[in-house]
Amino acid sequence: MSQDSSDLAFQSESYEAALAIVQAKLSQLLAGASAEDIALAQTAVSNAQKNLDDVKETLSDAQTTADTSLTDVYEDAQRTLSSSLLTTQTSLQTNADTLDSTELNLYSSASNSQALIDAKNLKFLAELDYNSAKPIVEGVTLSFNQSSIDSALERLKTTTSLSVSALAKTYEVLLSVVVSSQLTQTELDAFKTSIATARINLNTALTNLVSAQQSITSQKNTNQTSINSAQAGVTAAQGALQTVQDQLTLKIAKPRQSEIDLYTAQVKQAQANLNQVRNQIAQKSLAAPIDGIITDVAFQKGEMASLTQIAISMNSLSDFEVKSDIAESDIAKIKLADPVQITFDAFGENEKWQGKVIKIDPAQTVVAGVVYYQVTIGLSGTDSRIKSGMTANLEIETERHVGVLIIPLRVVGENKTVKIMENGQIKEKQIETGIKNDQGEVEIISGLKEGETIAISK
CATH class of the missing domain: 2.40.30.170 (Efflux pump adaptor protein, beta barrel domain)
Structure with missing residues (x-):
C-alpha cells in the first residue's frame, strides 16, 4: 500500500546518477593517471615544444624580413634624396639665370620693379636654405643611417618647398613683363617655359620626398604588424606549452589530500541526498512486517486515515x-x-x-x-x-544445570538446613542451595552428598 511517489522516484534516479558520478571521480582521483594518459600528456608537451620552436622561427623570419624590407625602403629614400637634391639645385640655377638676365632686368623694372625685388629676395633665401641643406643630404647619401635619412627627408622637403615658392614668384614677374623690340615674345616665352618646367620638376621632387616618407612609415607599420602577429603566436605557444606541462605534472603527481577530502565530502553529500529521498519514498509506502494473508482493509482510496484505527489486518503464514x-x-x-x-x-x-x-x-x-x-x-x-x-x-527456561544434586524444596528448613539419618540418629546439616525448578525441586551446591538419607516429617 503506497502513495504516488513518481516524482520522488525520478529524483531518486537523479541522485543515484549524481552519486555514481562523484564516486567515479573519487575512484579516478585515487587511481591516478593511467600510463596511456601520461604518455599522451608527454606527447602533448613534445608537440607544444615543437610548435613553440616553429613560431619562434617564424618570429625570427618576420624580424629578418622586416629589417630587409625597411632597408630597401630607406635605400630608395637615399636615391630619392640624391635626385631631389639635384633637381632642386638645377631648378634654383634656372631661377637664378632667369632673374639675372639683362633683358629681364631692363624691361621688368619699369613695369613691376617691386615684384622683381621680391623675386630676387626669395631667390636668395632659397639658395641660402639649399646651401644649408645640401651637406645634410649629401652626408646620408654617402653613409647609411635610417634616423639621418628621416631627418634629411624632412630637411630637403622644406628646402624644396621654399624653392617652389621662389620659382612661383619669378614666374609672377615674367607675367608682368611687356614684350618689345629688345625682349621679344619668343624670348619671354622661353623664360616662362624654363621656369614652368623647373617648377614642375620641383613639385615632382617634393612629391617624391613625401612619398619616400610615407613608404617608410607604411613599411614600419607593416613590419610592426607582422612582428606583433608572430610575437602573439610565440606568446600563445608559450602559454599552450605551460598548460600541457602543468597537466603532465598533475598527472604524474599523487592526488592532494585536499582533493581527496573534497571528493569524499561530495560522495557523502550525494549519498545523504539519495538516502533522504529514499526515506521519503519509504514513508509513502506501508509495508507488511511479515509474510501473510490480508484479512481486512479498513480504508478505501482517498479516505483519511486515523492514527488510532488499524488500517490493515493480516495473518502470518x-x-x-x-x-x-x-x-x-x-x-x-x-x-x-x-x-x-x-x-x-x-x-x-x-x-x-x-x-x-x-x-x-x-x-x-x-x-x-x-x-x-x-x-x-x-x-x-x-x-x-x-x-x-x-x-x-x-x-x-531461564537457566539449565546438568548432573547436579537435587532434593525436594519442602525438606529445606528456614535457615537452609536439612535433617538426615546418620547411624540411626537424626542430624541437622547446613546446606547451600542453587536454582529451583517448576517440579518443587532445588539444586544442592554443598552440604549434602549423593546417597545420604533425608528425614522427612510425616
Whole structure:
C-alpha cells in the first residue's frame, strides 16, 4: 500500500546518477593517471615544444624580413634624396639665370620693379636654405643611417618647398613683363617655359620626398604588424606549452589530500541526498512486517486515515509470535534467546512447540496495580493449524544445570538446613542451595552428598 511517489522516484534516479558520478571521480582521483594518459600528456608537451620552436622561427623570419624590407625602403629614400637634391639645385640655377638676365632686368623694372625685388629676395633665401641643406643630404647619401635619412627627408622637403615658392614668384614677374623690340615674345616665352618646367620638376621632387616618407612609415607599420602577429603566436605557444606541462605534472603527481577530502565530502553529500529521498519514498509506502494473508482493509482510496484505527489486518503464514506479560518479580530472570516450550489450549498439553525469547519490552505495563513487562516469544518452524489469537502456555527456561544434586524444596528448613539419618540418629546439616525448578525441586551446591538419607516429617 503506497502513495504516488513518481516524482520522488525520478529524483531518486537523479541522485543515484549524481552519486555514481562523484564516486567515479573519487575512484579516478585515487587511481591516478593511467600510463596511456601520461604518455599522451608527454606527447602533448613534445608537440607544444615543437610548435613553440616553429613560431619562434617564424618570429625570427618576420624580424629578418622586416629589417630587409625597411632597408630597401630607406635605400630608395637615399636615391630619392640624391635626385631631389639635384633637381632642386638645377631648378634654383634656372631661377637664378632667369632673374639675372639683362633683358629681364631692363624691361621688368619699369613695369613691376617691386615684384622683381621680391623675386630676387626669395631667390636668395632659397639658395641660402639649399646651401644649408645640401651637406645634410649629401652626408646620408654617402653613409647609411635610417634616423639621418628621416631627418634629411624632412630637411630637403622644406628646402624644396621654399624653392617652389621662389620659382612661383619669378614666374609672377615674367607675367608682368611687356614684350618689345629688345625682349621679344619668343624670348619671354622661353623664360616662362624654363621656369614652368623647373617648377614642375620641383613639385615632382617634393612629391617624391613625401612619398619616400610615407613608404617608410607604411613599411614600419607593416613590419610592426607582422612582428606583433608572430610575437602573439610565440606568446600563445608559450602559454599552450605551460598548460600541457602543468597537466603532465598533475598527472604524474599523487592526488592532494585536499582533493581527496573534497571528493569524499561530495560522495557523502550525494549519498545523504539519495538516502533522504529514499526515506521519503519509504514513508509513502506501508509495508507488511511479515509474510501473510490480508484479512481486512479498513480504508478505501482517498479516505483519511486515523492514527488510532488499524488500517490493515493480516495473518502470518509462518514465524508466529506469542506475547506474554511477565511479573516484575520474574522479569529479571529472563533474557533474550532463552528457550521456551509452548503449548496451546486448542491442541492440549501433549503437543508442544519450541521457541525462544526475541524481545523484552523495556517499558512496564500496569494491570490492576501490578507491574508487568511484555515478553515476545518467536515460534520455531511452521504449523498451518496455528491461528492468530490462540491462547498459548509458556515454559521459559531461564537457566539449565546438568548432573547436579537435587532434593525436594519442602525438606529445606528456614535457615537452609536439612535433617538426615546418620547411624540411626537424626542430624541437622547446613546446606547451600542453587536454582529451583517448576517440579518443587532445588539444586544442592554443598552440604549434602549423593546417597545420604533425608528425614522427612510425616
